[in-house]
Amino acid sequence: MNWLHNAIGQIEADYQRSSDTHLIALALPGFSSHGIDLYLKDESTHPTGSLKHRLARSLFLYALCNGWLHADSTVVESSSGSTAVSEAYFARLIGLPFIAVMPRHTSAEKIAQIEFYGGQCHLVERADAVYDAARTLAAQTGGHYMDQFTYAERATDWRSSNNIAQSMFTQMARERHPVPRWIVMAAGTGGTSATIGRYVRYQRHHTGLCVVDPQGSVFADYFDSGNAAVTGPGSRIEGIGRPRVEPSFIRTLVDRMIRVADVDSVAAMQLLSELLGRKVGPSSGTHFVGMLQLACEMRARGQQGSILSLLCDAGTRYLGSYFDPVWVHREIGDCGPALARMKSQLAPAFQE
Numbered sequence: 001m002n003w004l005h006n007a008i009g010q011i012e013a014d015y016q017r018s019s020d021t022h023l024i025a026l027a028l029p030g031f032s033s034h035g036i037d038l039y040l041k042d043e044s045t046h047p048t049g050s051l052k053h054r055l056a057r058s059l060f061l062y063a064l065c066n067g068w069l070h071a072d073s074t075v076v077e078s079s080s081g082s083t084a085v086s087e088a089y090f091a092r093l094i095g096l097p098f099i100a101v102m103p104r105h106t107s108a109e110k111i112a113q114i115e116f117y118g119g120q121c122h123l124v125e126r127a128d129a130v131y132d133a134a135r136t137l138a139a140q141t142g143g144h145y146m147d148q149f150t151y152a153e154r155a156t157d158w159r160s161s162n163n164i165a166q167s168m169f170t171q172m173a174r175e176r177h178p179v180p181r182w183i184v185m186a187a188g189t190g191g192t193s194a195t196i197g198r199y200v201r202y203q204r205h206h207t208g209l210c211v212v213d214p215q216g217s218v219f220a221d222y223f224d225s226g227n228a229a230v231t232g233p234g235s236r237i238e239g240i241g242r243p244r245v246e247p248s249f250i251r252t253l254v255d256r257m258i259r260v261a262d263v264d265s266v267a268a269m270q271l272l273s274e275l276l277g278r279k280v281g282p283s284s285g286t287h288f289v290g291m292l293q294l295a296c297e298m299r300a301r302g303q304q305g306s307i308l309s310l311l312c313d314a315g316t317r318y319l320g321s322y323f324d325p326v327w328v329h330r331e332i333g334d335c336g337p338a339l340a341r342m343k344s345q346l347a348p349a350f351q352e
C-alpha cells in the first residue's frame, strides 16, 4: 500500500505544481470582420510538449488505482511517439522502467525525448504491428501494457476535474461568442474528442464536434459506414489517424467528419506557423484545415460564432521531417497550391 500511495501522491503533487495551457485568439480579420472568431488551445506548453501529458497522467492514475502497477512493474506502451514521451516522464516520476513500442518512421526528436526521460524504444516496421509487439513485450517482462488506444476514453474524467473541454469553455467566458459553434479535433486514440463530445452534451451546449481525419486513416470510413472492422494503411500525420478503428474512438459523439489530404495538412501547418510566429506540429495543421473550411462555410452563409481547436504539439519535434522542404517534397508532395488557396481564404476582401 505504501508504494501505491506514494506513487499516486507523486503524480498528484506534480499536478499541483502545473498550470493550465493558454487559449490563443487568432487574429484573422477576414473572418472576425464577419463575426467569426478562431481559437487554439496551446497544448504544446505541457512539460512533455503535447496534449499527451494529460492522457499519460490519467492513464497512470487509472492503472495505479486499478491495481495494475506495482513496485516491480515494467510499463509498456504502443505509441506513435507523443504518448510515449509523456508516459516516460510519469514512469520516471514514480520510479518504474518504461518501454515504448513505436513504428520505425517515428521522428528522431521524439525517440531522443523518450530516452531523455529514461525510457527505452522498441521500433517495429509497420504502424499496425505496435499492438501485438507491446502485448508480447509486457508478457515477457511480466510488465503492464498501458494500451492507450483502449483506455484513453475512459481514463479521463469527462464531466469535470478540469478536463480539456471544461478548461476551454471556462477560458471562453469573456469572448463575444463564448459557446463555440464548432470544436475541431483529430483522432489518434479518440480520447480527446470523446472527452469534448461528452462534456458538450452533459453541459447541454449547442456546440458541434467536428473530427478531422488525415489521409490513410480509417476513422472517416468508419463514421460513414459503421463498419468497425475496416483497416487502412495508417496516416503520415504523426499522432493522428489510425490503420484500424481504435476502441477509444466513440463514433456516436461526432457530429461531422472532414477528410484532410496530407498536402493540405502540411500547407496549413506552414500557414499557421507563419500566423503565430512559431512552428506548430503537423496535426495542428490538420486541425487548421478543418477550422478554415468551417469558417468559410459560416461566412458564406452569414453565420456568426466561434470555432475552437488545439495546438497538439510544437513543430520543433519535426525539424528533420515536416519542416524540411526536401523531406516534404519527397514524402508529402507539392504543398504550394494548397497554401495559396488557404491564404486567399484568409484575405479580408475575400468573397465566396
Ligand SMILES: *Cc1c(COP(=O)(O)O)cnc(C)c1O
Residues within 6 Å of the ligand: 050, 052, 082, 083, 152, 186, 187, 188, 189, 190, 191, 192, 193, 238, 239, 240, 281, 283, 284, 312, 313
Ligand atoms: C494524440 C495526438 C492527437 C490526437 O489526440 P487523441 O486524444 O489521442 O485522439 C493529436 N495530435 C498529436 C500530436 C497527438 O499526439
